[in-house]
Amino acid sequence: MTVVDEGLRLETSQHPDHETARDVVSEAIEAGALVTVVGRCTVDYEGRASSTLGPGERLVMLKPDGAALVHTDEGQQPVNWQPPDCEHEATLVDGRLLVESHRETPEEHLAVSFESVLEVSAYGLTDERDLSLEGTEEDLRQRILDDPTLIETGFVPLATERQTPAGAVDIYGEDGDGRAVAVELKRRRVGPDAVGQLGRYVDAMDRDLHADTDVRGILVAPSVTDRASRLLAERGLEFVPLTPTGAAECDT
Amino acid sequence: MTVVDEGLRLETSQHPDHETARDVVSEAIEAGALVTVVGRCTVDYEGRASSTLGPGERLVMLKPDGAALVHTDEGQQPVNWQPPDCEHEATLVDGRLLVESHRETPEEHLAVSFESVLEVSAYGLTDERDLSLEGTEEDLRQRILDDPTLIETGFVPLATERQTPAGAVDIYGEDGDGRAVAVELKRRRVGPDAVGQLGRYVDAMDRDLHADTDVRGILVAPSVTDRASRLLAERGLEFVPLTPTGAAECDT
DNA sequence: CGATGGATATCGCAC
């Protein structure tokens, strides 16, 4: 049974035979629609890695931008996928619907072979995609630039994203004694990796500036793990607790 | 128009009114089905961060394990989402379908308010989820354990995931001179972060073993970036090019 | 629970 909406906004087939499913998927891809295929299938992937997935019931989503997703009934992440800019294709192989998605650079191929198809749908969607997100690292940076004393009294920001041989420092500035300060921002509780990152910047600036006094490194985050705290101490780096939003700050 | 499959495997409504949509979604959630709702909607999220998304046409997926996904026509990633173990709910507010997903620890809430509903579907899915994946870091480890000379002649692996105060070393072993070796594995080309990670392990082992000779650190990956290569040299660490699969290896 | 690090991570930006 197939229902076709006016203006190709929606086309759905329940329990289509494989040939009908192939036709609906092919035409929908051609028309730039978003397609979902639900049914029992196997999945093979080959590319940066390779995988096989035995028979099971899944939902396959093909987006008009070339992305493909294979979702099971569990997990936020798809069990298999292709990134955008792939070419989708629907064919019949041995009388069965085969959905493939392929790209080059890197060479990657995804193949979904259906044993049975519960439903095929095609949606003509339009979206402005104007997501507004708050509580990011960018918000934390702005909070500090608006009130540098949140770092410490006398701190003066001089640059953001200042380049060093090791990468860009989130905020570069001077403390009340005129000493250079590198600030690394994290929107959430940090582990050892963030300490390593800050350490690399401070080392690079020490080398680069070859001043008489070492550069101070300050990690700014809501909180820090034990191991990271120990690493900070070992490397003579500092920590200032601060959240992106001004919410209650954790201890440590 | 609504179609109900035998055994509740499939229920689909095209252009349902909001009350019908609410009923279908509610009953499907209750029944443990996977639900998709396609239509024009706005999305509000509040939790670890917060976001708002203006009107647009999207596909909302509610999984029986509590995960929720809001997909636009672009991108591999959902524009909004909730992780598994959330509670889904469908209600009518001012005559409009409102789909909400909520969890605690951390407190997070997602609300999708529909202006219009193109289609609602509920699928009863079962999946064994027996994904077999190759080309992972684990494969790289096994490759080395099978033939330790891939690292160098005389290398003897003694332990995997050996704990240090800085974390677990992928492979711990000895070289032909009986000197301790820490091996860090990466399945793909590495940047500065991997060098920092290996450096932390080597430093920790130097401290921990306080032997007369320093611990050797070897990074194993298909290739390495310039900056990472420089960092390796600075810290006296080594690099061995190797892929998880035995594919052709890149230079440097 | 939190901590830690992998991932076919994806994504965006700068070079």
Next chain:
DNA sequence: GTGCGATGTCCATCG
């Protein structure tokens, strides 16, 4: 294109 770092990263594993 590659390099680099952020992400409401997610996720499995381990303590």
